[in-house]
Amino acid sequence: MYWRYLSLGLWVSAGFYAAFFFSRETFFTTALLLGSLLGGAIWVGLDFHRSRQVIQWLKSADHTEPPLKAGLWGVVAQRVQRLVMELDQQFDESEDRLLDFFAALNASPNGVVLLDDDGRIEWFNQTASSHFGLDIQRDQQQHFGNLVRDPAFAAYVATGDFREDLMFSGKLSTPSGPIKLSVQLFPYGEGRRLLLSRDVTSLEQADAMRRDFVANVSHEIRTPLTVLAGFIETLQSLPLEDDEREQYLTLMSQQASRMQSLVNDLLTLSRLEGTPFPGMNEWVSVQSLVAQIDQDAQALSSALYPKPLPAQTVVLTIEQDDEIAGASSELYSAFSNLVNNAVRYSPAGETIQVTWRRLADGRGEYVVQDSGPGIGSEHLSRLTERFYRVDRSRSRDTGGTGLGLAIVKHVVQRHGGELNIQSAPGQGSRFSIVLPFSRLRKAHEDV
Ligand code: ADP
Numbered sequence: 001m002y003w004r005y006l007s008l009g010l011w012v013s014a015g016f017y018a019a020f021f022f023s024r025e026t027f028f029t030t031a032l033l034l035g036s037l038l039g040g041a042i043w044v045g046l047d048f049h050r051s052r053q054v055i056q057w058l059k060s061a062d063h064t065e066p067p068l069k070a071g072l073w074g075v076v077a078q079r080v081q082r083l084v085m086e087l088d089q090q091f092d093e094s095e096d097r098l099l100d101f102f103a104a105l106n107a108s109p110n111g112v113v114l115l116d117d118d119g120r121i122e123w124f125n126q127t128a129s130s131h132f133g134l135d136i137q138r139d140q141q142q143h144f145g146n147l148v149r150d151p152a153f154a155a156y157v158a159t160g161d162f163r164e165d166l167m168f169s170g171k172l173s174t175p176s177g178p179i180k181l182s183v184q185l186f187p188y189g190e191g192r193r194l195l196l197s198r199d200v201t202s203l204e205q206a207d208a209m210r211r212d213f214v215a216n217v218s219h220e221i222r223t224p225l226t227v228l229a230g231f232i233e234t235l236q237s238l239p240l241e242d243d244e245r246e247q248y249l250t251l252m253s254q255q256a257s258r259m260q261s262l263v264n265d266l267l268t269l270s271r272l273e274g275t276p277f278p279g280m281n282e283w284v285s286v287q288s289l290v291a292q293i294d295q296d297a298q299a300l301s302s303a304l305y306p307k308p309l310p311a312q313t314v315v316l317t318i319e320q321d322d323e324i325a326g327a328s329s330e331l332y333s334a335f336s337n338l339v340n341n342a343v344r345y346s347p348a349g350e351t352i353q354v355t356w357r358r359l360a361d362g363r364g365e366y367v368v369q370d371s372g373p374g375i376g377s378e379h380l381s382r383l384t385e386r387f388y389r390v391d392r393s394r395s396r397d398t399g400g401t402g403l404g405l406a407i408v409k410h411v412v413q414r415h416g417g418e419l420n421i422q423s424a425p426g427q428g429s430r431f432s433i434v435l436p437f438s439r440l441r442k443a444h445e446d447v
Pocket of ligand 1: 341389390391392395400405
């Protein structure tokens with residue numbers, strides 16, 4: 001600022017001295033005055049020119065290079081330039097933050113729709129687009145209620161009570177592939193609303209499965225219980241001969257063990273679901289597993305087909321003496337379930353082949369092959385569902401619970417393996433469990 005007054009003073013002085021040296025004596029005083037005024041006027045003109053330069057620069061779009069570096073106008077221009085740069089930076093940062101925020105909302109597994117105070121769509125993410133079939137070009141600024149023409153949604157909006165969510169079918173829902181959405185509105189700002197949608201199809205399906213499961217279990221338990229209650233009533237109310245009483249007690253004991261098997265299988269399933277996957281520190285010998293299974297299969301076969309019926313033959317082949325890393329009780333349960341099924345569903349006198357071998361890629365395969373009735377292809381994909389039975393009466397008569405293959409599937413998955421089923425009516429069945437190489441070692445190969 002001082003430099004400014006100084007430069008004004010210098011220009012006035014320059015005018016004054018120029019008049020002092022070049023003026024004549026007659027107009028000396030006037031010349032001095034005019035000289036000083038001229039010096040001042042030149043300074044004002046130059047200053048005006050500089051201020052115009054700065055104003056032009058301020059009006060322009062490009063503020064990268066200020067027109068002046070020195071003097072008051074130079075300082076003003078540089079200050080303005082710094083402020084503009086700071087504002088630009090702040091603007092860029094907020095824009096980046098906003099973009100990050102929208103990117104995060106876009107990545108959300110939940111649908112997000114921003115509605116204005118009139119219920120028009122301001123913004124929506126990709127999930128919402130697939131939930132409601134919205135199009136980013138077409139549906140911006142459209143009334144959400146016009147696009148989602150579900151009476152339940154209209155009623156929900158009309159109530160104005162958004163404390164609970166609303167369930168309705170998604171746009172892409174079909175009878176064979178239903179999609180259930182949970183939708184909730186959250187008011188914010190001045191009359192605006194945030195709409196959140198969540199795909200709850202799998203939760204709904206899990207809920208339906210749970211209900212079916214409870215209904216199935218109740219049904220499975222009720223049948224033997226009803227029989228038991230009937231026998232108890234008979235025993236209490238009728239005077240029976242000893243052999244009759246004996247016969248009733250035997251039937252009662254069969255029903256009780258049927259319930260026991262069911263409860264045992266249910267407990268096994270719940271243990272399988274509730275415990276961590278088996279580690280790699282317990283090694284189970286295939287040889288000893290299969291030997292135990294053979295004994296049990298022979299016992300089951302003679303119980304199902306008492307003499308004089310011809311007993312079934314179980315042929316065991318162990319191509320390589322291996323050990324499996326896993327839970328012995330689980331592996332026993334899976335391996336024996338397949339053999340027991342083969343015994344239970346094959347007629348008397350049939351041969352059941354049980355084989356353990358290594359595949360070319362090093363994985364281990366446990367195969368149970370029978371020459372029983374076989375299974376129709378329409379049933380194969382559902383065999384491992386709980387309580388799914390192809391032959392209900394044969395299953396019940398032979399002490400089946402309908403849970404055996406569900407247990408096998410669980411155990412196999414927990415050991416990183418796969419269960420394969422090949423069967424056709426009249427051509428027997430081949431159930432195989434393939435276990436990964438990482439869970440196998442040759443017996444006595446302790447490391
Ligand atoms: P279950 O206790 O009824 O045997 P599973 O889950 O073990 O239950 O088997 C499911 C159904 O698969 C059985 O009810 C039966 O109809 C069929 N099944 C299983 N193994 C065989 C087999 N080896 N031969 C023919 N059918 C079989």
